[in-house]
Amino acid sequence: MRLTIEKISKTFKDKQAVTTFSAELTEGVYALLGPNGAGKTTLMRMLADIMKPSSGRILLDDKDISLMGDHYRDILGYLPQEFGLYKNFNAIRFLSYFASLKGLDKEKAKTRVEEVLKLVNLQKDRKRKLRTYSGGMKRRLGIAQALLNDPKILIVDEPTAGLDPQERVRFRNLLSEIAGDRIVLLSTHIVTDIEYIAKEVLLMRQGELIQRSTIEKLLESVEEKVWKCSVEQGALSQLQKSYKVGNIQRAESGIEIRIVSDVKPMPNALSVSPTLEDVYLYFFEKEAEENV
Amino acid sequence: MYKQECYKIFTRKSLYFAFLLFVLFMVILPGGSTPIIQTDEYQTLYEEWRGPLSRTEIDLANQKLEELQNRIDQEMEQTEDLEVVFPPQSIEEQAAFRVYSSVASIGRYIDSFQQRKEDLQEATRGSTTTAYESEEARLELNMLNELGQPFGFYNTTAWGNTVDFINVFAFIILTILIVLGLSPVFADEHSQKSISLIRSTKHGKRKIVTTKILASCTYIVSLFVTLHIINVALEVRKFGALMDGTVPLQNLFLFIQSPFSLTIWQYYAIALGIQFFASLVIGLLVLFLSIVTRNGMLTFFISGAVIGTPFLFRQLGIDQPFIQYVTQFSYAELMRVKGLFDQFVAFPLFDQPVLYPVLLISTFLLVAILTMYLIYHQYKNQQIMN
């Protein structure tokens, strides 16, 4: 299975949200990483067939998805970043409704609804009205909905936002379990979500794909560029102006900071092994500076 | 899917609340027959006169009415007491007055019916009319001839009320409840932000539309049936029974000038059918607006304006030719039904007169098909921006 994104762009009135984005995805988990407003959601909406690209095509095994129509959505699971649930439905009714929208027959739907409820750990709350659900429970139900038809292509937009650590781990494991024979595209700001499961990371900035690579390669690319040093309180603001500063931690002997820089920022700086967070800083901090 | 779509509509409490309010209104509405009709005196006389009327019978009634009138006048003169405007009459006199004046006015209807036929006869000869006008006159004349002489003396108050309900209260209640009930059908998926979930599913672009239309029809059917059953039940409670449904439609006061050869019963069935059809067409309009505006409130007001404005024009008596066309071919007129049948109206189509009801119903059949197409088309091509 091969999902080909071919030079797609999306322009809103005066805003270019996605700019000639091209990528080819095969089975596995892909992480879409980028700052707010990078165009992740817009890209995913086009992949979920609820928005049309201004230009470009999306192909599944060389077939244009806009021509595949129902057949494409039949193998698609989509969790939007923002969505609402019917307040006076309970989880069973909600999932049964989506099961029928996804074309599952009645018998199949019944067992499948129970299965996905179990996957997201909501069996106990399955008879409760959705208006009584907490934020995290709603998102889990959204995930359950996306999984109903056992999709070959799963697109999840910030699926872990609002989940507690335990549920986040559960979701991460769920993804790596099912990712073997399907394409999963996941966007997030929480880099630890993807650390262990992403086959590749797509870095997106201002609508463009700026980097695409495995996690190892990304970490390699910032090797020898991450530093740790202790500074005085007074020097901090100056450093923040000239370097990409990560964690700032108060220690007994002043302040310990983490800096991502091509050159050694200060004589007493120690080189440390990079994390994905450093990668994120390395690629996106500049933008943050521009925005300020 | 169908079950849940129905669930979405039928669990809205505001609809039940509005419906109950309307029913309550119907119940407390004054009505029923006037006391005099229920007296034995009236009933005896009514039985005697009931049925088709001959010339002599009508003359007799007129004569008796005159006698009665004279007697009342005399009594009036004799009455000293100025406080009493009408002298007290006996029940018998009141009943007689009632029967004879009814028969007398039926006599006048028969006269003007004859007169109308003669006028039409004249018009068909075409000395003062255009070719089309005489064509139209011929059509009407044929219909009147087929009708024979429809008038007779019958007590049709109960039927009159039942039929009248269609063009007044049923029109208002159904329209409001349909607009209220169906405005959110598509729009709420946006306000509840469930639309992106739906549209990314296999059946989220076509079958969902069919299902929502079916659920909306289910709502309309239940509303329609319940409302009319309640009405008939209320009329029966007021009048005891619906009598004389098998007499010609022209014996209902509202349809004296109708050229259609129908019994009251037949008309009632046809009118219900047309009103039901109109309900569906209005339902489709609301669904379409619900898709386009993506906003339930806006849908409610726009539908209200589209349906209500022509009705308002009519009530205000605005009658510029163009406005009149708009009014005649409006959702409201179709929904009220009465205007289709209460007099002869025809429009020229390729120089041939076509009856208004035929034209109106055909027009709205086309409108329904077009709306249906637009609904599917519009929904399919919609994009989700937020």
Ligand SMILES: Nc1ncnc2c1ncn2[C@@H]1O[C@H](COP(=O)(O)OP(=O)(O)OP(=O)(O)O)[C@@H](O)[C@H]1O
């Ligand atoms: N419907 C719209 N109309 C106009 N502009 C839009 C619309 N939707 C998105 N945008 C703009 O497109 C750009 C990309 O938005 P998008 O939601 O795709 O970003 P994102 O990467 O998902 O951000 P976040 O991390 O905050 O979710 C933003 O600048 C946004 O303002």
Ligand SMILES: [Mg+2]
């Ligand atoms: Mg987003």
